[in-house]
Amino acid sequence: MHLTSLSVTDFRSYPSVTVDLGPGVTTFLGRNGQGKTNLVEAAGYVATLASHRVAQDAPLVRFGSTSAVVRAEVVRDGRTSLVELEIVPGKANRARLNRSALTRQRDVLGTLRTVLFAPEDLALVKGDPSERRRFLDDLLVARQPRWAGVRADYDKALKQRNALLRSGAALWRDPRSSRRRAPAPRLGPGESLEDARESALSTLTVFDAHLAQVGAALTYARLRLLRDLGPYLQDAYRTISDADTPVLATYRSSLHAEVAEALAQGQVPEQEELGQAVLATIEQVRRQEQERGVSLVGPHRDDVVLSLGDLPAKGYASHGESWSIALALRLAAFRLLRTDLGTDPVLVLDDVFAELDSGRRRRLAQLVADCEQVLITAAVPDDVPAELVTGAVFDVADGAVTRRAS
Structure with missing residues (x-):
């Protein structure tokens, strides 16, 4: 299973951006606050209908906009599926699968599966x-x-x-009881x-x-x-x-x-x-x-x-x-x-290498090397083990996502 395209409109800091993806390791590089995590957050949202960073949908919509849209093309066993989600704070979100509207948003679950590790995961312990x-x-x-x-x-x-x-x-x-008194109960006519x-x-x-x-x-x-x-x-x-x-x-x-x-x-x-x-x-x-x-x-x-x-x-x-x-x-x-x-979920490593010592970085790199698709974000290129810098590398800055020449 892997993503071939991820597109967002009015999502977080992005008015609009589309990123073409493929199997293997993809790395997003950029200083903190430039929008790297916003991209992988969008991928995680497609998989779970929730953010790993916030409990409510409102922060996902770009300031001044009334809604956000996330689109993802997913390939599994040679078949491509298109998931489209519209996030509308205060109202019911809408979902489409292969351009057909769904009655329930959660019916898209299972189309994309991700496992996402982020600094917030220290709270698991x-x-x-x-x-x-x-x-x-x-x-x-x-x-x-x-x-x-x-x-x-x-x-x-x-x-x-x-x-x-x-x-x-x-x-x-x-x-x-000495507890604070509750309001007197309302009784119906003749009711004790x-x-x-x-x-x-x-x-x-x-x-x-x-x-x-x-x-x-x-x-x-x-x-x-x-x-x-x-x-x-x-x-x-x-x-x-x-x-x-x-x-x-x-x-x-x-x-x-x-x-x-x-x-x-x-x-x-x-x-x-x-x-x-x-x-x-x-x-x-x-x-x-x-x-x-x-x-x-x-x-x-x-x-x-x-x-x-x-x-x-x-x-x-x-x-x-x-x-x-x-x-x-x-x-x-x-x-x-x-x-x-019987297939790999998409593995997302969001700014985690900076938190690990060299030994843990190396051992983690060895564990994920055979995954079908890995999405990595990092602020500093040296944080990413050299053995993982094998695929596409994108620079993220000022709302733009630019792929580096091979």
């Missing part, structure tokens, strides 16, 4: 659990795009359930407080069941993914770090202690068993959820614990070790997708 959850879920979608729909369903169910918990706070709060509580609890039970069903499916998929990813992670870390210390990724669940311990040991229960565990744990924390107005159980509360030897990487790993773990996670994802798909 040192950052909040949300960073590691996103890594897992993005990789799930890259393996099988249908998981995008499951993620959307779960997010919707969670939002609705939290809204119900907040709206019912006045009904469930103990009037003797007890009737209102029973009605709200009945509705909440329905949401419990839906959250448990979708959450169990997502948790099951994450557990299987971690199991499949483990051997690739070990191998990638050993190669990048040139060390024999084992690196482990274990699942920390919000489910009750017995199930959480089993998951941390690598067990993968069936979805039905996980769903039952979600419901049982919700019952245990029902009072806390009602008091706080938020859902405390489910994959949105889970984490992946990265360990180096017997110690958690977060807080104990050195800066260099943390970089090696983050890079190993991305390379493991690449190898897993290569095995699953």
Whole structure:
């Protein structure tokens, strides 16, 4: 799989630019702030419908414009596909595949797959659990795009359930509590407080069941993914770090202690068993959820614990070790997708060589040398190992992208 053309209009700093690409290594060189990362960010957006730099779409649209367009030609197994995405902040984005409009933007997922490593990835080791959850879920979608729909369903169910918990706070709060008083509950004609509580609890039970069903499916998929990813992670870390210390990724669940311990040991229960565990744990924390107005159980509360030897990487790993773990996670994802798909995803290395010492640079270059397509950005030519400067080189400056003569 590789890109043959990437075109953007009113995307980030670019009024308009088109870059012709091909298999092998392509390097974008330029000083910081010239737009190198904007180009590979556009490629990543085609693959994931999200940016690796910002959570919202608005910053992707050039200042003064109302929308941005990204077009990508993708070749896989000799067949070319054209993906066109229009980003319209505050409105529904639009997507076309081979010039045909799609009802849902996410139907383009799977046309292009990328694995992108950037300086922000240090947060995979040192950052909040949300960073590691996103890594897992993005990789799930890259393996099988249908998981995008499951993620959307779960997010919707969670939002609705939290809204119900907040709206019912006045009904469930103990009037003797010293907590700040909630507004008095609104009761219907002839309705007692007890009737209102029973009605709200009945509705909440329905949401419990839906959250448990979708959450169990997502948790099951994450557990299987971690199991499949483990051997690739070990191998990638050993190669990048040139060390024999084992690196482990274990699942920390919000489910009750017995199930959480089993998951941390690598067990993968069936979805039905996980769903039952979600419901049982919700019952245990029902009072806390009602008091706080938020859902405390489910994959949105889970984490992946990265360990180096017997110690958690977060807080104990050195800066260099943390970089090696983050890079190993991305390379493991690449190898897993290569095995699953029978073809390489596009590998993007966004300004990462400047963060690595000479040994790690050299070992990384050796690992990616056989990839079908690699896109590299760098501010300084000397940051890129000589063995990778084998393909097209583009200079990026002042909104212009110019290919160097061979």
